[in-house]
Amino acid sequence: MKNLLTASLASLLVCGIAHGAADVSGKWSGAPFYFIFKQDGNKLSGSGGPSEKEQIVSFDNGVVEGDRITFQAGSLQVDLRVMGDEIRGEMKNGADTLKVFLKRVDAPPNGAQSTKAFDVASVKRLPPPPGGVLSSMKLEPGRLTCSNCNSSTP
Numbered sequence: 001m002k003n004l005l006t007a008s009l010a011s012l013l014v015c016g017i018a019h020g021a022a023d024v025s026g027k028w029s030g031a032p033f034y035f036i037f038k039q040d041g042n043k044l045s046g047s048g049g050p051s052e053k054e055q056i057v058s059f060d061n062g063v064v065e066g067d068r069i070t071f072q073a074g075s076l077q078v079d080l081r082v083m084g085d086e087i088r089g090e091m092k093n094g095a096d097t098l099k100v101f102l103k104r105v106d107a108p109p110n111g112a113q114s115t116k117a118f119d120v121a122s123v124k125r126l127p128p129p130p131g132g133v134l135s136s137m138k139l140e141p142g143r144l145t146c147s148n149c150n151s152s153t154p
Contacts, residue, residue, distance in 0.1 A: 022082035
């Protein structure tokens with residue numbers, strides 16, 4: 001009887017954990033990333049790249065545990081947290097770490113094209129920093145900050 005009770009409780013716990021896992025199947029975007037995830041229970045596979053049409057890496061070793069997603073794509077180690085229709089976390093490639101912010105991609109209603117625009121844009125000319133020009137880009141939710149960039153900077 002004790003073994004049956006233990007097995008039943010373990011089964012309920014496993015079902016509860018599987019049921020509590022976030023559903024991340026679908027398309028997710030956040031510059032410069034575009035991911036397409038396919039979830040089957042707590043297993044995750046998918047691909048990623050700079051756009052929906054240009055998927056340059058794929059993986060089939062992902063795991064979804066509650067609100068946490070982990071997978072490896074090539075030399076990249078990815079550790080993300082799901083918060084509704086947003087995913088945040090980081091990707092590591094050796095000693096380099098890159099912050100990730102993604103939003104679920106929704107198809108526009110009735111096939112309409114979605115347009116993206118800035119509410120406010122500010123451009124300021126500054127002299128180059130001492131020691132040479134080093135360009136950088138920082139992406140935060142709702143904000144893109146570029147330093148020492150020009151129109152030819154990719």
